[in-house]
Amino acid sequence: MPTAELPAVPGVLSARDCRLTAETIAATQESDGALPWFTGGHTDPWDHIENAMALTVGGLWDQARDAYRWSAKTQRSDGSWPMQFRAGVIENADSDTNFCAYIATGMLHFLTSTGDSEFAREMWPTVRAATDFVLSLQQGRFGEIHWSLGAEGSSGEALLTGCSSIFHSLRCALALAEQMDDPQPSWEVAALRLGHALRDHPEAFLDKSRYSMDWYYPILGGAIRGRRGYDRITSRWPDFVIPTLGIRCVSDQPWVTGAETCELVLALDALGDQRRARQLFINMQHLRDPDGSYWTGLVFTDGKRWPEERTTWTGGAMLLAADALSRSTPGNGIFRDLLPGVRNSGCCCECAAGLYPGPS
Template sequence: MPGADLPRVPGVLTARQFLQSAESIAATQESDGALPWFTGGHTDPWDHIENAMALTAAGLLDEARAAYLWSAKTQRAEGSWPSQFRDGVIENEHSDTNFCAYIATGVLHYSTSTGDYVFAREMWPVVRDAVNFVLSLQQGRFGEIHWSAGPQGSSGEALLTGCSSIFHSLRCALALADQLGDPQPEWEVAALRLGHALRDHPEAFLDKARYSMDWYYPVLSGAIRGRAAQARIDTHWPTFVVPDLGIRCVSDQPWVTGAETCELVLTLDAIGDTSRALHLFTNMQHLRESDGSYWTGLVFTDGKRWPEERTTWTAAATLLAADALTRTTPAHNIFRTLLPHLPTPTTCTCPEPSTP
């Protein structure tokens, strides 16, 4: 049963509403434990874990454990997952490295929330194999990680948002390794290299600057902190933030989205900008439905919901943001102070690239 001490944001979201949103996620869970985007929709390994984290925050632990066991059952021998399932059938066999790494974030969140290290130890081989698969696609140039792999090999391309999320997942994996007494020093080296690429080598990544996630994810992940983080957020604030509604998913489209807004809430909270975080969290509640679910987004030029979907992962991001803002569950700070700090050199000493 859910615990009595659930996150509540005064004047914005009650504890009962928090639980109601978690229950709207749980209502979509399939018999094998999968948590799809919505009933009848597809399941991807990243959003599945985000949903499991929200269920954990709400005390729906049976459902959360079933979700993690689904991840264990569907993992392939080399540590990866297909990037898309529907009704237990694989729809896309390619593996997304960011999707695969996120299991580390989820299991650490669960063990920290519950103190159930027996279950964390049961899941540890899944996490270990997933991280090792992801790091097999790390590149020697700067430490970036290719975003996708399939039967013909890797994509040959790295994404800033995906690698930022992987950086956070690597830090979670290192924290989990410490919890379980199985240190992985080579993962720390890999994380240091990846963090360096995220901070100092934008040329290592495809240019996706029109997407808001490329703006805030290097900060959310912890790769960029301090004054540089605040400057990054402030510089692009007018580009993406739509007053009283939330943030744009894409800079040149009149579309605000709930999940991206709540991830920015988590980002602002992580760097101590709590006033703006709470303001944004309050503003995005126009996406909430009476059953506790959340619409994905709103086209603000015509006031229409688009797409016409209430996605579980939008509700999940909202619940994780509420927990972070209210410091309620033991894992509320997984994007802020829970993880060990990795050294961040102040200057890049890489040689200048040679000119042809």
């Protein structure tokens, strides 16, 4: 099993700086393995996994295993998780499909980073059940996936950002299935349908175009790459990018956020645009606290940090971006590398029933 190699971005952050950030995330970990937003805050299944990935990048592999085992312990019999916990108590029992899918991304990242195939096999039933749950909510003409399931049933709506993240998680699940010698051909069909929707049918999703995540997530998730990806980034760069500070969370609000900035860094890195990726990474460092944690965002019209929280997942996104830029750990390409389930064929909806079979 390899030993941890910590990322460092020359002229920006040292390996020790990155380790400090990982340690601030680990310091919030609860006794059952949960990784909340901050000490005393709530835990959601997606940001919990993002933090586990950051612990892996930071060389804190035992703490990362504890986090993944928390996911296994708290998974429900249908493969889902509640949206929100606090100190071990469920605060929101509904399920978010994107939250549930992300375990596949985390586990492929952990396996690639550490080589710990024994742990990956331990976690494989959790990943498989979660993926099956998510795909039970794949609906619609184009293969979009409803974003939530509650006591009254499915939301009946799909989100572009969430489905882009699910698409990436499906690719990771397919790669894990291959590693586990447990092929899942139905997952590949599902990924093809979802990728088709993301590339060619924006009408399948609720309009959230005010949010920067809807701008870059189809690239980050791998559904759109190449020239089309560059054109997408160029088209709204002035709407979201604030020079020297990072990117807006919402196009019409004077608020830059560290996590979204680092996710755009990852998307640009996936496009091969390291120059702009590195500059954005530098720009968001004004959110770094001396202890290595990161403030969530800044209202740039009055220079005030808001909310007044140092969120674990902001530091987590920073560590993943640092690793991608520096090519340090074996898992640094988790958002860059194209994996199974990616085909960038053109739309052909008249024959979609044959190419992308789904529920009638």
